[in-house]
Amino acid sequence: MDRTIAIDVSHLSKTYDSYRAVDDLSFQVYAGEIFGLLGPNGAGKSTTLRTLITLLHPTSGAATVMGYDTVRDADKVRTLIGYVPQERAIDRFLTGREHLQLLGALYHLTKEEAAKRIAKLLTLVELEAHADRPAKTYSGGMKRKLDIACGLLPDPKVLFLDEPTLGLDVQSRLRIWEYVRMLKARGMTIVMTTNYLDEADQLCDRLAIIDGGKIKTLGSPVELKIALGGDIVSLTLKETDRIHSLESELKDRPAIKAVRATTKGLDIRVESPEKALPTILESANRLGCNIEFIQYNRPRLDDVFIAHTGRAITESIPESETA
Amino acid sequence: MAHYWQEISALTMRWVRRLSREKFSMLFTLVQPMLFWLIFFGNLFQRAADTQVMQAPNYISFLAAGVVVMTVLNNGLAGGVDLLFDKENGFLERLMSTPIHRTSVILSRFIFVMGITSMQVLVILGVAYLFGVQPATGILGVAMIVLIGMMFGIGLTAISMAMAFSVKSHGDFFSVLGFLSLPMIFLSSALVPLTAMPGWMSFLAQFNPMTWAIDAVRPLILSGWTEALPHVGMVVLVMLVFDALCLYGGAKAFRRAMG
Incomplete structure (x- = not known):
């Protein structure tokens, strides 16, 4: 497959004092994909993103955006990208329109050009009616829409979204997803960070799972799920104290690929459920474990994440990212 | 160059807009607490202060120079606060991800703080005038006072911005600010001339750039050009060194924070 490369990250590392936030990261983003x-x-997503938007200098390694180095050609890169920060980076005292006008001047647009783009963007994110109210009167979803409009004002080749739906209600979330899909349909390249698995699954053409500053795996959601090779059988046990004995009993059995204890039972990755179920039921019986509930799933992105990082994404990790 | 100017004027406009949206804050910014020092402290100590020691017709005319420089001090030290909030809520990152000259944001802040400070200095001199304090050096002297204020203010604003870029939380910022400002005032010639201070205080006050600024502003108000000029020459030198040091520190902190 020969596709245009929009972003090329090669052996990127970023160290704060003795803490390695990003550790020898290499990947490519193709033009036109999400x-x-x-x-x-704390996995290193934000650090990676902020390097790509030229705000951080790598400790070693390099990254290019549309062929331009993020350090040497930082100014050129800045003209090609749009950025939607994670925090609601909004000035409460300015109106929505004034935000966009300010950015228009910072991208060196003429007044006429800026006015034309601003009108279009306000329509796109449905903020025309509120454009001349100070942003402190906006709801969370409206602020996010303004954030996105700000990111789109330069008409970027590559749009960076940092946790685009963090803390939003379901409706606003779906709305943002719609925008992202529409932008992709227009040919924009989009790079986003997220810690929502469903978001990654729904939106991304390809994704990299990052943990501890390293890429654990990379591919399309479907590929990643298939690569796990096998379906998931989830058991809920009545006697939770027997979870671990059943776990060790099932490990290394031929039909079973992996076993993981959960709070209420076991997640068992199997070659095929037809072959594995008898083994599972027989073992449970022998150990006197009463099965309360049994569930069978095609692999989900959650399972991909657990398989590569050894824990669920919601489980906290000791170190938090500071930058 | 046209781009640079476009950036700076848009960013400066933002600070002006913010101020104008906060009507109360604007009122309190212009009718500063500093004014109370002049009106209340100045009149309160009218009888208690010895005019022989002050070398001034009355305490309020002595104090006017101090209050002018105190205003510059407070504005300068608080000059980085808005950048601190911009840093904390991500607005600064948004600005810095655009193709602007790296110094535009900072320069816009300098322009805004200096503009507001000059206006306040004029308000204070105006109020002092109402209490009968007429600057001995006239309009030109007033311009000189504003200029000295700006020279001092640039260094202070640079310190404040350096702190804004370096601190971990805004709690730290305000603690340091509160800690700095009062000793700076007491260990200067703002309220009492150096000759009337306890020895150790006047010794320390000599190293306070604020003292130099006040000692130049005061003769411009009280005496006249012949008395003032040597002090003015001196303060220009002192401030050039002070500003150079502060700007150097500020630039370092900025570069560290911005990668």
Whole structure:
């Protein structure tokens, strides 16, 4: 497959004092795709993103955006990208329109050009009616829409979204997803970080699972799920104290690929459920475990994440990212 | 160059807009607490202060120079606060991800703080005038006072911005600010001339750039050009060194924070 490379990250590392936030990261983003950086807080997603938007200098390694180095050609890169920060980066005292006008001047647009783009963007994100109210009167979803409009004002080749739906209600979330899909349909390359698995699954053409500053795996959601090779059988046990004895009993049995204890039972990755179920039931019987509930799933992105990082994305990790 | 100017004027406009949206804050910014020092402290100590020691017709005319420089001090030290909030809520990152000259944001802040400070200095001199304090050096002297204020203010604003870029939380910022400002005032010639201070205080006050600024502003108000000029020459030198040091520190902190 020969596709245009929009972003090329090669052996990127970023160290704070003795802490390695990003550790020898290499990946490519193709033009026109939605690329996701998925990982728990502190995994190194934001550090990677902020390097790509020229705000951080790598300790070693390099990254290019549309062929331009993020350090040497930082100014050129800045003209090609749009950025939607994670925090609601809004000035409460300015109106929505004034935000966009300010950015228009910072991208060196003429007044006329800026006015034309601003009118279009306000329509796109449905904020025309509120454009001349100070942003402190906006709801969370409206602020996010303004954030996105700000990111789109330069008409970027590559749009960076940092946790685009963090803390939003379901409706606003779906609305943002719609925008992202529409932008992709227009040919924009989009790079987003997220710690929502469903978001990555729904939106991203390809994604990299990052943990501890390293890429654990990379591919399309479907590929990643298939690569796990096998379906998931989830058991809920009545006697939770027997979970671990059943776990060790089932490990290394031929039909079973992996076993993982959960709070209420076991998640068992199997070659095929037809072959594995008898083994599972027989073992449970022998150990006197009463099965309360049994569930069978095709692999989900959650399972991919657990398989590569050894924990669920919601489980906290000791170190938090500081930058 | 046209781009640079476009950036700076848009960013400066933002600070002006913010201020104008906060009507109360604007009122309190212009009718500063500093004014109370002049009105209340100045009149309160009218009888208690010895005019022989002050070398001034009355305490309020002595204090006017101090209050002018105190205003510059407070504005300068608080000059980085808005950048601190911009840093904390991500607005600064948004600005810095655009193709602007790296110094535009900072320069816009300098322009805004200096503009507001000059206006306040004029308000204070105006109020002092109402209490009968007429600057001995006239309009030109007033311009000189504003200029000295700006020279001092640039260094202070640079310190404040350096702190804004370096601190971990805004709690730290305000603690340091509160800690700095009062000793700076007491260990200067703002309220009492150096000759009337206890020895150790006047010794320390000599190293306070604020003292130099006040000692130049005061003769511009009280005496006249012949008395003032040597002090003015001196303060220009002192401030050039002070500003150079502060700007150097500020630039370092900025570069560290911005990668």
